[in-house]
Amino acid sequence: MSKYLLIESRDSFEFADVGYFYDLADGLARQGHEVTLFLVQNGVLPARPSARSERLARLSESGVAVLADEFSLQERGIPAASLAKGVRSAGIDRVVDLLAVGSTRAVWH
């Protein structure tokens, strides 16, 4: 089992290929890998309860740790307490902690 850090910086309402990145997270988790999907910048926008947030809830149910960057949430006026089901807020420290583990494979989208 490997660790994966998938960093999504794009808004799924703007970029259709975000769905493929979610698919990657889902596939890795279903294969038994430890997967963190870290949403940052406009990537946090689907973390608001919306038509696109159900996908994030399903990823969480598949075992993906879905995290939304606190700073990006604050910039966009999204309260951490109102995130969609399955999404938790986290600091950028979490990215550093995962990168510091040499075996984590990190991909930015």
Next chain:
Amino acid sequence: MSTVTILTMDAPYESANSTTALRIVDAAIRKGHNVNVFAYEGAVSYSVTTQKPHQNPVKGTSVEEERHPNTKDWVAALLSAAEQKGVKLDWVRCGLCEDERGAFEQVPGTRRGSPADFVKQIASSDNVLVIPTK
């Protein structure tokens, strides 16, 4: 203590990628990790010393009131923070990229290099994060 290498290639003031890259470097230093940065393509301009803060004529604010942050100050602050923390921040600028852009006046403590230096940074790192342009 780990060593993390980050490649960034967006020019400053164009994309939130720049802010996030600098935040990750800052967090890694605060946590006591060594950090390698490879500033590629437009990112060589992060550390150009001729950047100046500006007023905002739309809002009617002065330079002092606007407190416009310049990335060259952030880079200098990160180098200082690493020194104070006792960790290494190796900031390499792509030489060909800065030649193309005329980005010659650079923050002291950063160094000119090439993609070959990025390979060396990778070899000496526990992990690598590449932040590409959109």
